[in-house]
Amino acid sequence: ELFVLINMAQSYDVDEQLKAIMSWLYQFNPILKASNKGLLSFYAELEPKFHSEGHLEKRVETGTDNLLYRIKTFLVSLFVTPFEVFPFSGKTISFWDIKNVIFSEGQEIYNQFAPFIMTNKLDALIAVYKKTMDEHIILCQKNKHICKWLTHYQSTLDWYQLVEAGDLSKMDVYWFDPELLFHVLVHFRLINKSLGEKIVNFLDELIHTYAQNNNEFQIQLRVNILFSRFLKSLDEQQRRKLILTLSLFDPVEAKSKFLTNCIHYVTNRLCQISMHQLDSSPNFFGTYQCIDSKKLLINKTDVKQVSAILEAFKEMLHSLEERCNPEQLENMLIFLRNISRPILTVAEIEEAQQSARVIDYIGAPT
Incomplete structure (x- = not known):
């Protein structure tokens, strides 16, 4: 109908039709909201209606689900964030065949999670995450000047801030089934x-x-x-x-x-x-x-x-x-x-590489 209207229009006045489409798209899924800042007031008016029509429960996860999502994205971020570290001060963490170099406190944090990742204990992961937030993340945010002196790199401080806010999507870190x-x-x-x-x-x-x-x-x-x-x-x-x-x-x-x-x-x-x-x-x-x-x-x-x-x-x-x-x-x-062979862990890969070097050395012609 909009395209027919545009084709037959003798003026540029199609605002109502465009608003109707934007409203429908937003109600279908909020992520389809237009990015134009001039439309902020339009979407602000839609919010109360959107909630009152019973859409809220479809959009908002339960407290436990939301917490698990934060934990999952937190763990992903440890392996995909290119942390800046002082020379020779970086620590390597590993999961399965994946590893990343991070700051020393990050290694301490991850080591608390690692045993429960291996055993699939989600309740234990929740407990460790809450403890991590209190003893590391929030504490660092309260003492930014000390943390900055310790880490020296803004990228690490930004990571702390996004973890506390639960907004790691700003680093393009998500979790999907x-x-x-x-x-x-x-x-x-x-x-x-x-x-x-x-x-x-x-x-x-x-x-x-x-x-x-x-x-x-x-x-x-x-x-x-x-x-x-x-x-x-x-x-x-x-x-x-x-x-x-x-x-x-x-x-x-x-x-x-x-x-x-x-x-x-x-x-x-x-x-x-x-x-x-x-x-x-x-x-x-x-x-x-x-x-x-x-x-x-x-x-x-x-x-x-x-x-x-x-x-x-x-x-x-x-x-x-x-x-x-x-x-x-x-x-x-x-x-x-x-695509069906076993995926070796980092430790197994390194051990195999070391064994290969020894074999090559012994078997080398003299």
Whole structure:
């Protein structure tokens, strides 16, 4: 109706129609609010109506949920914030295969959380977080001059301030259900071709993480740390667009479709990986072919976990051994092995590297 009105208009007076659209978008989801500062008064008038119509309970999480969200984003921030530290004074913290160099007090703080991340004890994480807020975060904010003398870097002070305010989104640190991230990014990739490779790399790692036997919180934390790193690699407009898109999808629906989404995604990846040139000699008009997706069918009845999905695909590919190009088959199996192999911890990776050096040294020719 608005476009028809604009087409037939003999003046520029379409303010009422535009306000109606802005009001509808805001009521649909507050994140769709226009960024124009001149509209602040317009949205201020909508707020009371928005609350009185029963939308508030849909927007505001319970106290416990909000606290858990703060804890989760707090932990993510420890691994994605590029903390500035004095030379030789930085401390390394690690989670699974991820590590970050932070200030010394940050290491003390993280070490209190680490045991309960490993055991998936959310109640204990809440208790540690409350203690951390009282003994470290709020105390630092009250004694900023002392903290500044101790840390010397504004970036660390900014982090303290945002943690206390519970506003780490200003550092592009968020927490989303991994199932929602997967559901949205599969669609987001189709309309953002330039981000295709980055999105595929992240989704591969998401599936790789879910193929592990670690507890649910560890899996969610690793995915969200990787997502924050992915988000920081985008430009501002891409970040804003993605966060907006994530807010418009239903997390419950995404969770219910997760395994189905994984099956479709892996099928598509295998098709891409199987692509090969048919001509014996490469030329400009060479013909390429990939495996027919109808051949990549697995029994969905018994698959209740991502690891089971990947094993089912491996078995299916082995059954195609006699009817499939050997190079195609090998490339597809390598992909499946890579996203299902165990993810080593930082300590295990370092130990393996040290062992490799010793072996190389002993085995070196004399």
